[in-house]
Amino acid sequence: MHALTERQLRSCFVNASKGEITKAPMPDLDTVDWDALDLLGWTDPKAPQRAYVVIPAGDGPIGLALRTQSRGRPRPAVCDWCQDPKATDGVVLYAARRGGSRGRDGNTIGAMVHADLSCSRHARRQPTPEERGRDPELFVALRIEGLRERAARFAVRVRDGV
Numbered sequence: 001m002h003a004l005t006e007r008q009l010r011s012c013f014v015n016a017s018k019g020e021i022t023k024a025p026m027p028d029l030d031t032v033d034w035d036a037l038d039l040l041g042w043t044d045p046k047a048p049q050r051a052y053v054v055i056p057a058g059d060g061p062i063g064l065a066l067r068t069q070s071r072g073r074p075r076p077a078v079c080d081w082c083q084d085p086k087a088t089d090g091v092v093l094y095a096a097r098r099g100g101s102r103g104r105d106g107n108t109i110g111a112m113v114h115a116d117l118s119c120s121r122h123a124r125r126q127p128t129p130e131e132r133g134r135d136p137e138l139f140v141a142l143r144i145e146g147l148r149e150r151a152a153r154f155a156v157r158v159r160d161g162v
Contacts (some may be wrong), residue, residue: 015097040053055152095110
């Protein structure tokens with residue numbers, strides 16, 4: 001993922017008002033390892049049901065404001081984005097308000113995603129002996145590619161309101 005400034009981050013959100021994004025907390029961009037990320041996600045420390053994610057897409061980064069209703073301990077589930085079968089703890093249903101008029105009407109799209117939005121780390125983990133096959137590096141590369149495609153597809157659906 002390419003490094004982004006706070007201004008670039010705030011300007012790429014497609015499903016939140018300017019006021020909401022102005023008030024949104026931002027991650028410490030000086031500590032972000034951009035080379036190890038396929039998406040940048042963070043939660044609101046003051047409102048744990050709120051999260052934000054910026055996903056690279058073909059025409060630039062797409063920022064999404066997310067919400068979850070999960071309370072207590074999340075149930076084991078496979079993340080829709082990274083699809084890591086070994087990291088099923090901490091997956092929650094996040095809802096993103098659609099972009100445009102459909103979003104203003106209250107329509108949302110949901111995805112089961114790691115609550116801490118750590119999908120990049122899960123996609124990059126070393127494969128188990130069962131997963132490895134003949135080429136472990138190819139296995140990881142394909143998992144990263146899949147994460148990027150699924151997350152970008154979700155972001156575009158939110159942005160375009162479809």
